[in-house]
Amino acid sequence: MKISFAPPFIDDDVKNEVISALESGWITTGPKVKALEDATAKYAGIENVLCVNSATSALMLVLHWLGIGDGDEVIVPAYTYCATALAVMHVGATPVMVDIREDFNIDPAKVKAAITSKTKAIIPVDFAGWPCDYIALNEVVNDEQIKSAFKPKGTIQEQLGRIAIVADAAHSFGASYNNKRTGSLADITVFSFHAVKNLTTAEGGAICITMPAPFNNADIYKTLRLWSLNGQTKDAFTKSQAGGWRYDIVYPGFKINMPDVCAAIGLAQIRKYDESIWKERQRVFDFFDKSFSSKSWAQIPPYKKEGNTCSYHLYPLRINNFTEQQRDQVIEKITEAGVAVNVHFIPLPLLSIFKQREYQMDNYPVAYNNFAREISLPIYPQLNNNMCEYIVSTVIKAVEEVGV
Numbered sequence: 001m002k003i004s005f006a007p008p009f010i011d012d013d014v015k016n017e018v019i020s021a022l023e024s025g026w027i028t029t030g031p032k033v034k035a036l037e038d039a040t041a042k043y044a045g046i047e048n049v050l051c052v053n054s055a056t057s058a059l060m061l062v063l064h065w066l067g068i069g070d071g072d073e074v075i076v077p078a079y080t081y082c083a084t085a086l087a088v089m090h091v092g093a094t095p096v097m098v099d100i101r102e103d104f105n106i107d108p109a110k111v112k113a114a115i116t117s118k119t120k121a122i123i124p125v126d127f128a129g130w131p132c133d134y135i136a137l138n139e140v141v142n143d144e145q146i147k148s149a150f151k152p153k154g155t156i157q158e159q160l161g162r163i164a165i166v167a168d169a170a171h172s173f174g175a176s177y178n179n180k181r182t183g184s185l186a187d188i189t190v191f192s193f194h195a196v197k198n199l200t201t202a203e204g205g206a207i208c209i210t211m212p213a214p215f216n217n218a219d220i221y222k223t224l225r226l227w228s229l230n231g232q233t234k235d236a237f238t239k240s241q242a243g244g245w246r247y248d249i250v251y252p253g254f255k256i257n258m259p260d261v262c263a264a265i266g267l268a269q270i271r272k273y274d275e276s277i278w279k280e281r282q283r284v285f286d287f288f289d290k291s292f293s294s295k296s297w298a299q300i301p302p303y304k305k306e307g308n309t310c311s312y313h314l315y316p317l318r319i320n321n322f323t324e325q326q327r328d329q330v331i332e333k334i335t336e337a338g339v340a341v342n343v344h345f346i347p348l349p350l351l352s353i354f355k356q357r358e359y360q361m362d363n364y365p366v367a368y369n370n371f372a373r374e375i376s377l378p379i380y381p382q383l384n385n386n387m388c389e390y391i392v393s394t395v396i397k398a399v400e401e402v403g404v
């Protein structure tokens, strides 16, 4: 049996929505993007969402809007996809990496210890779709001592008066924390709609704008939208209407808007997200949990807690007491049996560009230990019970052959 890792969820409703964009006479940013923004906002229980062309550019736009740049520091987990840290570097700031907890998410105590007078933001990452400890993170940024040591640069930072929390929720669309959906848990939250993510637009990202009072989030939406379209006062759709030709450029903006033809995919998916996409992922997750829980060598992901739900983006299985080499051998055997698996993530300090900048893996022991023992299994709605059975038996056989 051949099982791929993360194929996109494409059914007739997705195809019909894309065809409707193609046949409408308008394929880039327009009514479908607006509809996806509204549906995303409604889903997250918030008011203002801006769609752009990726989560990476969403993070860059948000950091830039917050006035973060040269000489500033932004705290990120050492255990994430490179984009979290690259977005920080692209605005000229320095990513400061901290270690994670056993659940793969950023450790708020380590965040607190890493804060300096240059710290302007924290980017927690909801690994595998399990929300970070936002209560603890909020306590850190609101700590009186930390707040009074905060050195704001520019009017936005002055108005906020503390370190900002910008959530990287690339994995966690549909998850909740304390009975609140992701998208509503930080100052600003970024979703990824990349092809392998739970909800996709092929490439895409969404910015959930939930800055605290006295910020006006509808105004921030307008500003960010303008900055995502070259700083042009009229978007192409408005200009395409009769009499709409004259425009001005009022800010040196980026060009990172989402096309309607892409938004169409996400729009069809979000309508059935809870009933089919999320629920079917949960089915696969529970199947794996049940199958591995009897194995003494298996550490199943700790993603069940009253009031919290996972988006089930990944199934990060860890093998107790395994070395990185043993884990790699297991992956080889699983691959030979036709099952595509992955490792999430190679910790940032092990990647060349960060090594060159002298980040050292030794400083992040929990991240290394999780990485060395981790295998991400396929998890998506199209996996039937037969396929899940095959994945489980393949993994068990491979682990037991390598030896536990």
Ligand SMILES: *Cc1c(COP(=O)(O)O)cnc(C)c1O
Pocket (backbone or CB within 6 Å): 053, 054, 055, 056, 057, 080, 081, 083, 084, 125, 168, 170, 171, 191, 192, 193, 194, 203, 204, 205
């Ligand atoms: C996928 C991913 C991103 C980047 O998303 P893009 O939409 O591809 O830019 C950022 N952070 C994490 C944790 C991711 O997994």
